Amino acid sequence: MTVEVYTIVITGLGGQGLIRLLQILGQALVTQGYKVITSETHGLSQRGGKVKCFLRFGNKLNAPIPLIGTADMIIALEESSIIDVLNYAKPDKSTKFIISTYEKHNINVEYPSLDYLLNILYENSDNIYFIPAMEIAFKHTKSQKAMNIVILGYILKFLPLNQSIIEGSIKKNFSGEALEMNLNAFNEAFNL
């Protein structure tokens, strides 16, 4: 399949495994034959703070950062985090929003109301998918850390990517019991 360029924006909080998600997905796309570029944020900024990463793939190599208004997909591993990257959504509202319903509240900071959130989300996209990623992750792995793998399983249906290739990429990252649990979480999300 030829893809000129496909841009994914991934947002969430430090410690949620965004970089792992980028690496697994990116490696699979490279194996599939695409040119891929991702940008990661390391260091102090990752600790509990907001993280914003990009993954872009296609037949030519692109810049590590996209233009605003041009993303094909926006993934939020934490619900409110998507607000920070709404300007990457296409004005024609075709950008897919994949949102984990997990909410991380901070003491002394007001969390956006659901009304406000839904309002601005539907202003920006006609393709919004809410995923109970925390619940699925917890069910299979007894930990919310696997939310990134759940999201990965869910988005696969939108991507030109062979399932066995992405499973191979996951296998490079886990072993033993953890691998089995993560694959179960991945498969449940894939079949949602």
Added chain:
Amino acid sequence: MSYDKIIEGKPGDIKFFLGNEAIVRGAIESGIDIYTYYPGTPSSEVGESFMDIYKEVRMKWVESSINEKVAIEVAGAAYARGATAMVGMKNVGLNVASDPLFALATTRPKNKNSALVILVADDPQQHSSAVEMDSRNYLKLFKIPALEPSNPQECLEFTKEAFKISRKLKLPVILRTVTMVSHARSNVIIGELKQSKIEEDFDLSKEVNVALRIYFLDMKENHIYNRMKHALEISENSTLNRVENEDAINEFKLGIITSGVSYSYVLEALDFLELNTPLLKIGMINPLPVKKITNFLKRCDQIFVVEENDAFLETQVLAIAQMNRLKVRIHGKDPFSYSKENSLLPFVGELNPTLVSLALIKITNLKPKVDLNQIIKRKYNIMERKPILCAGCPHRTTGYALQKAVKKIKLNSERNVYFYQDIGCYTLLAFPPFSFANVKYCMGSSIALAQGVAQTSESLNIAIIGDGTFFHSGIPALLNGIYNKTPILVLILDNGWIGMTGQQPHPGSDTRYYKEGNLKKAIDLEEFLRGTGVNVTVIKHNENKDEEYTSQLRNLIYEKGCDVLENKSLHVILIKDECIQKTVKRQPIIIRYVDPELCNNCGICYSQFLCPAIDERDNSAFIDSNSCLGCGICEEICPNNAINKEED
């Protein structure tokens, strides 16, 4: 952690490498002998990767040095003696290394194999830095060649090219990256690994290696008029500097000059605007190819120079246009005006394709398919989240005890208390609820900053510094304070590692359980401090179980703080509490639970101690068992004994 192993694979294989990993691959494809570094985001993964593989590829040596000055001196002398050497640091590290580098740049090794590449990773936008600094300005001072890759593939190729140029010219070569290149991950086609050609016999003649008046002026003549002249020839003839879209025609007669990651943003913006322009891509950013630039300027009516931060290229392009009396209009930052309005691109912060597109729209008046300004105008209520210390971080415990102690000192002495911060995770204590920060500059400065105010006021001045930073450059400032009998309180937060950049070792680190193993001799910081004759008190977490640790620490800070004020003495408190990210990898995590029956929701654990693993839920504190790393401090500070090791 590398996902794709750096040393595996055959020439032509495609890897999925970070820019930093591609640099390592490029170096081992150049027969590197030695790599020295001081960790600093975004350069750290280079050193860590070398540490993983150096024995396997039979390099002579890899070290995480005490600071960048020492790192460049170790690598510099290895270069002088005929090694293929590399040294790595972040942009501000070059400030620390600049003193030896000035002499080193002019020396001229006599050994055939000598080559030295200096990796300098800038961090525009300060993703992980205390300041934003464009290291390219140093190139005019040092007068050495520099290459700037724009993506991971170029990281590999330019590293190899840098070694070749250095070996040929006998000049150190800077490899300059930025965060979006070092931390971009992409397809990288690898080449062949190469064995080192280092020889045991070598020449260390003083005429070419000793910075001393009778030798230096000769070396400097040769440096500028011979070696840099050769560098200029390379710059003019190399494909590192090349014109792309040579035949592109546009109605504006516009051409673009750019380098590094900005090059990829330019391509993106041109695509977006469906604009065709010739483009001069500068890969060798010092010395600039004057003839190539002149020829490029001659064919255009307008030029747009696209670069991040300072107008390093633009000021030189302006000079080249003037030298040739060219009427071409040069767009960019209008660097001599200090005017935000006149500047098409910012001096401050990272570039991106949107900013480059907006600037091109101003130059051309083109109407893009997506109205960018319309998108920018829309504002949303964004939730503020400051970066926070990890759950279980020892610095939070110190902050909590310090807060209590200082409150008491202020109450009893009626004096003001000021805090001097340094570079490390503990910098986050600058934010509420702690707010321990009055002055902070750079690595190792806290102890001297405290002295400046202590010598000129009656206040209590407290320096907060980590162990890694203390070793890096805090020691001279402490000795200065001891010698001058300056009344300050110094808190050394000894967590055993360079925590912020990924828990790398420093000379005080106990590396027994890690990849460095028994190869290092850890310096005993306590003995070191006692040797200086300073008043030092050591407190270790979990040593005295009879008394609660936070109260011990609070009382100690209170007592020594009062003594600094009353007796005008200098006190050091060495707080030994290991980084939780290290201990959880060696010890089982004992998670704590809240008993909702006993909890009266006073909020001390989640709103005063501010542990990110604790939240309020159903009118009670609640510990998230996935986030808790088992430090146990919440159990200690809970006034109702509602936090325990067992779940009910």
